[in-house]
Amino acid sequence: MSLALEFRGADVLHPGGLSRAPLSIAGGRIAAGGGRAVDMSGFTILPGIIDAHGDGFERHLAPRRGAMKDIGAGLIAAEAELAANGVTTAILAQFYSWEGGMRGPDFARSVLDGLAQTRPEVVTDLRVQLRFEISMLDDYDAVRALIAAHDIGYVVFNDHLPHEALEAGKRPPRLTGQALRIGRNPERHLEAMQALHAGMDRVPEALARLTADLAAAGIAMGSHDDRSAAMRAGWRAMGVTIAEFPETMDAAEAALAGGDSVVMGAPNIVRGGSHNGNASAVDLAAIGCVHALASDYHYPSMRRAAFLLSDAGICNLAGAWHLVSKGPAQLLGLADRGDLGAGKRADLVILDSASRRVAATLAGGRISYMAGAAAERLVA
Template sequence: MIITNVNLVLEDQVVNGSLEIENGVIKAMSDTASQLPQAFNGEGGWLMPGLIELHTDNLEKYFTPRPKVDWPPFSAMSAHDAQLVGSGITTVLDAVALGDYREGGKRHENLDHLIETVVESQKRGVNRAEHFLHLRCEVPHETTVDMFERYRDVPAVHLVSLMDHAPGQRQFVNVQKYREYYQGKYKFSDAQMFQFEAEQRARSEKWSGANRAEITRQCRERNIPMASHDDATLEHVAESHELGMVIAEFPTTVEAATASHNLGLKVMMGAPNVVRGGSHSGNVAAHELAALGVLDILSSDYYPGSLLDAIFKLTDDERNQLDLAAATQLATVNPAQALQLDDRGVIAEGKRADLVLAHHLHDHTYVTRVWREGRQVF
């Protein structure tokens, strides 16, 4: 297959030309248009590597579209997969939460079905994107290590992150933001909210340190890549580096992000943070880190369509030095390298033909075609 009349978004530049695919990989590229009549005409759009998503909670929304509503698993997976591919994402780590930070929470009851569905749908070859698993370990909980041990050896597990959402630290240094978030989410009264805060602080003090040490030890033994989460201080960063983290997910301060980047951790921020112009929790804005040169990876987090939007928003932002090629790396080659997925993430000869064609129409950039391993999936 030949794709012609496109702007090829390469690692370090954008070149108008054409591209040839054979047996699911990129065979050749040219800076001239193809004259062959069978070539697909990209009509001047941007041809980018397929986007790589390391942290999305999107699948849970399809499994439980409303409270107390459980959707049939493969139907939920199919809808989730279609949304991701329609957003230009060809490789995804579906994030599942281990440990329940709310007394009586039901989230863990769907875990077996959710993980089994991700694995089985990929095995059956029915997914459009390629799906792996990201285990999000809520460390301030007595069940977290047991739950991690239940799933740690599933071959699809490609990333483990460790998080502590207790109030007064990390993501929720601002306790008022914590109350706004959880009262809005769980409809707590003021009295229930204060009780919830006290419980979470107590659990964090009792369980976080020991669980963090044990889970990271087991990950190092198995060579599973790890990510810190919401690091806020130099002490947090030093601990994450010592424990062997390769990614710093959503650091909350410039200080923590800069220190992480300088120590070799890939700093990941939310694409919704870019699109909205700041953090919904009141923490550091992603565009600030981009301007400082310490932003390495973007994640769509809770909104799949934000990933492509954020790439173009950063490109148009005069506060940083990112051109389209550099901004695209944040959602392609950089996450691929962090997980040692060396066969994808860049348009180059011999790499997988995971590709996204996008066009700018009416002040918005739209995904118009997607290929995974040379097969059109959107």
């Protein structure tokens, strides 16, 4: 059941900055006033975090290799971690890939089935982004059906084939380890990769049909790891208007110039740069070339990245928090959330103002996480 509360004494973040004006919630929405008064002095209330791309949930689904027995229990554990980090809407980035194992088609179907059963049991709004490997020509129809059956609203296109090595007739690096990890004979794995590589000349036509169908259905589409302006332009021509984690400054700037949205990883900012030498999210944020930050593989990084940008003077707190709230909401077409305006979903995170730790999280006006003094006040 959603709560009817009036938070008083807190610093409340709005697009114009922090305010001490009371904030009310009722019926799962931000209300004009009223509700049981709760003194939240010493706390800061911000819009709930919207994670546009995260695969940290995988740790809960398979804590050890091969231990993938109870998808539902794993998703519930993942939701608890999301809530404890202030995330109120989470896009779970699930592969549909030739790479097999947790990235394979069968596992994707298991996750989607498990999520459909688990959603009624959790508070956080859990959604899926399907990450489809474009070289899988035989799976295009199956992917269409899967997207429709599970009402998937966001599809991202990947190509992780090591084309340079395959074209040269070489064994790709880490081939044996990758194959054994998913229980596949290395030689059979190599043959499958070679077959996919050989069919790449037929991919553009199949991809154009798929993207046209998804665009007509109103599904958001993104490309992953764009390396050049030309690559980004090619995706844009097919209606793929979200650039996830562009690898170069040229690709990111081309996305911005073309009116596309750029998503960067929050860990990139927390680390002070990309772990593999790609474009710096800090540099891109400094020139206004980031529309949203995503957890990628580490949920705590979203909150930390926003404060790092604010503390460094790259943008003010409202602008930095926009990258983990309103910005992701806009690129995903979620008009009912992302700020604390009247009538919006009551998605909010309450931080201890001194430590900046998450003290409570509410999604749709329901408590998904609370601890310490904030919990004492909320349940008083």
